[in-house]
Amino acid sequence: MKYLNELGARSKTAATVLNTLGVTRKNEGLKAAAEALLANEAKLLTANEQDIAKAVENGMAESLIDRLRLNHDRIKGMAKGLLDLVDLNDPVGEVISMNTRPNGLVIGQKRVPIGVIGIIYESRPNVTADAFGLCFKTGNAVILRGGSDALHSNTAIVAVIRKALKQVGLTEDALQLIEDTSRETAKEMMQLNQYIDLLIPRGGAGLIRTVIENSTIPVIETGTGNCHVYVDEAADFEMALNIIDNAKTQRLGVCNACESLVVHSKIAEEFLPLIYERLTEKQIIFRADERALAICDKMEPAKEEDYGKEYLDRFISLKIVDTIEEAIAHINYYNTKHSESIITKDYDHAMKFLNEIDAAAVYVNASTRFTDGGEFGFGAEIGISTQKLHARGPMGLTALTSTKYIIFGNGQIR
Template sequence: MELLEIGRQAREVSRLLGKLGKAEKDMGLKAAANALLEGEAAILEANKIDMENGRSRGMNQGLLDRLELNHNRIQAMAEGLFQIADLDDPVGEVESMKERPNGLLIGKKRVPLGVIGIIYEARPNVTADAFGLCFKTGNAVILKGGSDALHSNMAIVDCLRKGLEKNHLPKEAILLITDTDRETTKQLMKMNQYVDVLIPRGGAGLIRTVVENSTVPVIETGTGNCHIYVDESADLSMALDIVENAKTQRIGVCNACESLVVHENAAAKFLPMLKERLDKYQVEIRGDGAARSIVPEFSEASKEDWGTEYLDYILSVKTVSSVEEAISHINCYNTGHSESIITGNYFNAQKFLNEIDAAAVYVNASTRFTDGFEFGFGAEIGISTQKLHARGPMGLKELTTTKYIIYGNGQIRK
């Protein structure tokens, strides 16, 4: 199907979706979730093709991890749709109705954005998440996934559409662009007549390309150079567990820890323990001079390391002399995603929460929790690192806008 026809269909079906009630949308979401579970074998077979192609092209382990589907991940995709169905529907909510002196009643009503375009890399779980959130909020979605996940995405979309059709709901609620030509992606960025907002999900290069070339409004989802700061008052056993989890549970995700900051008074005891803990994962640790004087086996960190999202078994380590220095370093090099402090000091915790400039700021917890599912949103459309309209994991409310509704009884302006 040609891109302009995809855009036309999306615009047309968005008007139908905006009229659906909560019961109809929830029924469609549950049917789509069941169709995913029923189609697991076909999805896994398609994913196997993408994984084999990825390995043959030398895709790194972090990206392969993002691409891979298995029984548990398909179950999680379906569970996300079931959870979205159980959430309150923000569409139709009326906010702040007020009466003016002239008798006019003026309020705000929450409405769908319309048509949402999503450009993303090799993460097939995004396909189901994006559909679920957009469908619940009455939006049509146009998906442009990476060529590396094409077979997986096609299989997932086929299942989701079958679920909708079983309940006599429009399958065009989700439209997948299968043309892998980069010119098609560029054309999508210019389709203002059909697309209301674009959301890029992927690496820094993809996001920069969309932000710089799109004439459609963009909600920027950022890369994740996430830091953990181990304060001098930290429980070091807790810190080890948190860093291990944040760095190694999944290396190819944007909320993984890429950078570690350690107070100099904790470094001598903590860093050797850290090396021993991460050696079993073969994590390369790149440290500054102070860190390497404690653990000579660390590689030497360059200035570029402080701002790098590795998506690999690599961790940078910076030593500091105060919480103020830690905050300054993190605010200089972070990507506005997720930052955490491990501390036993209440005042340092509050200072970190107040002064770190990021979408999600943690005390004594792993950055891996920055996720729509973990935040109770059912799923997420992305993690926004910008400050306008949406910030952090984007759930249902962030996929709506408002319009003013005004009730009168014959008023005219004089």
């Protein structure tokens, strides 16, 4: 606990410094960090190779190794994410409202940093750079705790960024990494409310549940993604095939991948053989209900648990429904409130789906893979919030600020 208290105290001190930084200095830090990532590519790849070798040795699934892997393009992407933040407006200091009361008091509300943000995450080393960038741009210090499977990669990335900050005269304690990846230390971090103002878990359902159950720090729940695509009776088949293919197969191990397919019974007999052929070409395995099996008997039978599962693998569940109401009810029951899509040419069905689906992102005729801070124009993202308080959906810069009231008077007393 002494180790964490020292990190927390240093982060708290750094946060008071970051709170006073103007946008020019913050952008200097982001540019320096981006340049350092590119200049140290060989060092980062060497560290990542150690993590990959260990993952292979431990029999990690192919889709999860893909999440863990760094390469030239992904390091370029990390650097670009930081540079994209440079071009975005700094929300800190924005005055949201300003009103004059009858007694002459002028009461305004402005955006301010949250303070110290803690992030517990799994596998993906790019989160290390993204989390730093978003927190730094919004004047927040950040304490990271990654998984043991990415320890070498995360340690290397943090060392490179901290050195870059120091070289341009900025506090390196804006970014700190907990290098002890034991569960005990993770739980101790969840109790560090005297230093950490907000805790964000990024990872699987088990991690998120553990944080919610054990944290004494306010938590923003980021999402596991049991994302659905509903193929309506009025769907364009070619569009549906392309969207489902993209949503499921572009990257298997991501939270916005399509894990569940819902198809209207009126088109099922014609559409199912088409989507089966399209996805099985890419080694996707269907787990389907009895009605679907009667049409396409090469699919595997689905169990109840399949309809609510985030596979992050080469599986997809399939449910046949008779009405859009049944589709919406099925999705709302089994989804994780992440991202859902309808494929339809029927305007009324599209609007009904948009209005009645309970999720952070709801699409009409588009892939769920777009639920991403970069795709939404936020630069990087700190995570996809599936809760309903403070922030929901991809969390960009604004989601990492709080507000305070500012009041101007000229001698008023109550």
